[in-house]
Amino acid sequence: MKHKIQIKSPATIANLVCGFDILGLAVEEPYDIMTMELSDQPGLEIIHLDEYQLTTIPAENVAGGALLAMLEDVKDAPGLKLTIDKKIKPGSGLGSSAASAAGAVMAASKLLQQTFTEEDLVRYAMFGEKVASGVKHADNITPCLLGGITLIRSILPIDIVKLNSPELHITIVHPQIEVKTSDARQILKKEVQLKNAIKQWGNIAGLVAGFMKEDYDLIGRSLEDVIIEPIRSILIPGFDEVKALSKEAGALGGGISGSGPSIFMLSKDKNTAIHVETAMKDVYNRIGIDYKTYVTRLNKEGIKIIE
Secondary structure, eight states, X not given: OOSEEEEEEEEEEESTTTOTTTEEEEXXXXXXXXXXXXXXXXXXXEEEOSSSOOOOOGGGSHHHHHHHHHHTTSTTOOEEEEEEEOOSOTTSSSOHHHHHHHHHHHHHHHHTTOOOOHXXXXXXXXXXXXXXXXXXXXXXXXHHHHOSEEEEEEETTEEEEEEOXXXXXXXXXXXXXXXXXXXXXHTSOSOOOHHHHHHHHHHHHHHHHHHHHTOHHHHHHHOOOSSSHHHHGGGSTTHHHHHHXXXXXXXXXXXXXXXXXXXXXXXXXXXXXXXXXXXXXXXXHHHTOOEEEEEEEBOSSOSEEOO
């Protein structure tokens, strides 16, 4: 048995505009570095090397919550030490909590030579998401674990569909403001008009079909949200202008990443993605909000063992 394993756990984009809580994709950057080691001390020790001052109490830590759930099913589990170097800023809308939760259970599963299924790992990691937001959801966890684009058909029972992943370049702008997932959920309406539900179902089906057929025009036409985005976008200054100018620059479309504040846009090629980045920068330079941008690609591998 190895005594140490190190992984890269990627950022993810959830919802993919119309697919609230059921669609997600992984990106190549940013990512967290996580190191799991066997320990002579019983129990679980968590160390953070980053600047975010996250709790290291296992039951209150996202990675810890996922690991504790998993270790309940590991007979005679040894002591573990988990060191996290977090590059995905918490509260960015880029799946920071999912990267911690999914990365932790994947690393422990490999280190302890367990034979858990993909569904098992998703189930354990969702306990981490519950620590983060109070709700178990898998639209960030699943692409983080499996890579590419995933559809969560159900979480009770867990039923995951890995979709075809066409070549996509992704531009992300992260305005340096805070939007808490719990707050972004609370403002959502509890009821949806039937006409909007029908339109949303059509967009979700069209988006999935577009991915499977590698039909970029269909992908672009289907990146429309008539239920969630109109409400959540009011929490993100500059959102409407970023979206309009990004599409003018050639993006297929995009929207809020997770619950925000990050905004993502999909493009067919890198040059377009770079032009989209320029448009995003122009908006936030003009309105005077600090930001960080990424021009990256679809990550088809998911969590990667690097040591």
